[in-house]
Amino acid sequence: MSAITFDRVSHSFGERQVLRGIDLSLTEHRIGIVGANGSGKSTLVRMINGLVAPSSGTVTVDGLDVAKKARDVRRLVGFIFTNPDNQIVMPTVQEDIAFTLRRRGLSAAEIAERTTAALHRFGLAEHADHPAHLLSGGQKQLLALAAVLVAEPQVLVADEPTTLLDARNARRIGELLHSMSQQVIVVTHQFALIEGFDRVIVIEHGEVVADGVPEDSLDSYRALLA
Amino acid sequence: MIGLYSPGRSVIHRAPTLLKLLLLSVGVVVVGVLAEPWQLAIAALVVLSLFVIARIPPRAAVAQIAPILWMLVLVVPIQGLLSGWLVAALMAGRLIVAVALAALFTLTTTVTAVLEAFHRLLRPFGRWVDADRIGLLVALTIRCIPLVTEIVTEVLEARRARGTRGSVMALAVPVVVRSLYAADALGEALVARGLDD
Amino acid sequence: MTNRTLAARDLAHIAIFAALIAALGLPGALSIGAVAVPITFQTLGVMLAGAILGARKGFFAVALFLALAAAGLPLLSGGRGGLLWFTISPSTGYLYGWLLAAVVIGYLTARLLPRYPFWPAVGATALGGIVAVYLIGVPVTAINLGLPLWVALFDSAKFLPGDLLKVVVTVLVARQVHRAYPGLIAPLGRRSASSAAPVAVSAEPANAKPANAENAGQGSR
Known part of the structure; x- marks a missing residue:
């Protein structure tokens, strides 16, 4: 597993402080992050691949400072967003998966081979040449996942990946997240998604308020919500 | 990405896009300078036979050209009153033939092929774009x-x-x-x- | 940011506005009652591209839209597309005029920001969205139809009421958008001090709108 560290990380959007002095070391295989809307959890995970640069403090992945080595870090860290519609950037399913690989300067043959493998692994083979917008919501999220994992990142960060999905598709994505050999960091409101995870962190008003095994963390989160 | 493309396997469909673009430009210029009705009639026959060779469904062809006909309905009477009916008819004829030729290009060339042609035409400008x-x-x-x-x-x-x-x-x-x-x-x-x- | 590289967010803005111009031309998307004047909302999209993205990104958005239409996608209003609309059609010049419109509106809008007063903004948008477009559109109509210039100009007058309406809509929309969403266009102010701030905003895209990071997904569904 990769080692991700947050060292006294704070962040403000203008006047509003969203993260305050976060110190974390993330080394477990599967980590869940929960918290209310606006608690800062989305900002926190965006720092792992440099989508947001902290106002102060440092974030590192495998010893690389994200602020200075964002490019290298992004090759290690794949990112899944809530709305797959905004993550699919190419017109057809196959082109979208190949997009990630094309940015890596691989040979055409290698791109084709890995794209085909990913299409099969995520059950999208029969839709390879279809326009991506004709896929169902669940299939779109599968495509988003396929397009990120085809590049074989060491870490997968997912920001509420199942919020827009129905129960069946949410379960499908959940199973995939559980079965992955990579380190997985999932932000979610759906507790079922992080059941059996190694560690769950609760964020409230930009601070870590609970951190431990899922049962304990979720208990304290429920108490917080009550 | 089918667009207005009308699938087919004719010579015109398979001709290289840049060649088609070149012939289209030449064709439009030639049609534009035709001054006699009989010359225009020949040009119209040539373009019509190209549509037949490409086996374009008549409906697809008409759909492409119809909007221009609507514009002409307004303009031809004005033109006729201003500069005579022969001039007006020739103008309308030249326009329809040229439009048909351009429509033929679009109907027989995939969007991907046109975009690739654009890409190649841009290449000499690689310093700027x-x-x-x-x-x-x-x-x-x-x-x-x-x-x-x-x-x-x-x-x-x-x-x-x-x-x-x-x-x-x-x-x-x-x-x-x-x-x-x-x-x-x-x-x-x-x-x-x-x-x- | 150099001339050759466009940041990811700029690319997304350009593509989205090119798509917006296309979406506004789709059949049945919009129509204003029983007005006898031909109104296409694509010119609204063109004016918005200039007034909201600025000259450079607005120009690229319009150019991209036109290139796709020229390549044969049926994106021009009424499902038209293909090279003929860019060469021999009587309305050809107007399409090229759109490019000039985006640049003129974008440049003048940058000078009017951040205050963006109403009447000067209407003037700027009309200068780009009407004067610049007709400047190219009318002579090309005259040439392609072999008509005297004054007839072509007279003919173009039928677009004028719709175009004026679109100018006002563009200004009202741009006003609200620039207020809710600052930093899209760096103002070309007379005071040089003000030009530093917006650049800093656009350098950190995710920071511009605190709520967006959490709500982007839900918001756009």
């Missing part, structure tokens, strides 16, 4: 069309549900704001997926 970035932009735009169309449809539905019909502002502001949010999310995804590599 980044052809790969443009290729990426083209693909991204084709992806965005259904995305934005969906936004427009949803805003129209929401407007209907609230019963606030009529106001263009009530449509335009949410469409633009939501499109900008979508653009930000897409930009973020492009970065996360290694665009800057």
Whole structure:
């Protein structure tokens, strides 16, 4: 597993402080992050691949400072967003998966081979040449996942990946997240998604308020919500 | 990405796109200088036979040319009164033949092939334009069309549900704001997926 | 940011607005009652591209839209597309005029921001969205139809009421959008001090709108 560290990380959007002095070391295989809307959890995970640069403090992945080595870090860290519609950037399913690989300067043959493998692994083979917008919501999220994992990142960060999905598709994505050999960091409101995870962190008003095994963390989160 | 392409396997379909573009340009210029009715008649026959060779369904051909006919309905009478009916008829004839020729190009060439031709035509200007970035932009735009169309449809539905019909502002502001949010999310995804590599 | 590289967010803005111009031309998307004047909302999209994205990105958005239409996608209003609309059609010049419109509106809007007063903004948008477009559109109509210039000009007058309406809509929309969403266009102010701030905003895209990071997904569904 990769080692991700947050060292006294704070962040403000203008006047509003969203993260305050976060110190974390993330080394477990599967980590869940929960918290209310606006608690800062989305900002926190965006720092792992440099989508947001902290106002102060440092974030590192495998010893690389994200602020200075964002490019290298992004090759290690794949990112899944809530709305797959905004993550699919190419017109057809196959082109979208190949997009990630094309940015890596691989040979055409290698791109084709890995794209085909990913299409099969995520059950999208029969839709390879279809326009991506004709896929169902669940299939779109599968495509988003396929397009990120085809590049074989060491870490997968997912920001509420199942919020827009129905129960069946949410379960499908959940199973995939559980079965992955990579380190997985999932932000979610759906507790079922992080059941059996190694560690769950609760964020409230930009601070870590609970951190431990899922049962304990979720208990304290429920108490917080009550 | 089928667009207006009318699938087929004729010589015209299979001819190289840049050659077709060149012949189209020459053809349009030639048609433009024809001054006698009999010359125009020959040109019309040539273009008509090209449509037959390409086996374009008549309906597809008419759909391409009809909008121009509507414009001519307005313009030919004005032209006739101003400068005589023969001049007006020749002008209309030249326009229809040239339009048909251009329509033939579009009907027999896939969008992908045209975009590739554009790409090749841009290559000599590589110092000023980044052809790969443009290729990426083209693909991204084709992806965005259904995305934005969906936004427009949803805003129209929401407007209907609230019963606030009529106001263009009530449509335009949410469409633009939501499109900008979508653009930000897409930009973020492009970065996360290694665009800057 | 150099001339050759466009940041990811700029690329997304350009693509989304090119798509917006296309979406506004789709059949049945919009129509204004029983007005006898031909109104296409694509010109609204063109004016918005200039007024909201600025000259450079607005120009690219319009150019991209036109290139896709020229390549044969049926994106021009009424499902039209293909090279003929860019060469021999009487309305050809108007399409090229759109490019000039985006640049003129974008440049002048940057000078009017951040205050963006109403009447000067209407003037700027009309200068780009009407004067610049007709400047190219009318002579090309005259040439392609072999008509005297004054007839072509007279003919173009039928677009004027719709175009004026679109100018006003563009200004009202741009006003709200720039207020809610600052930093899209760096103002070309007379005071040089003000030009530093917006650049800093656009350098950190995710920071511009605190709520967006959490709500982008839900918001656009």
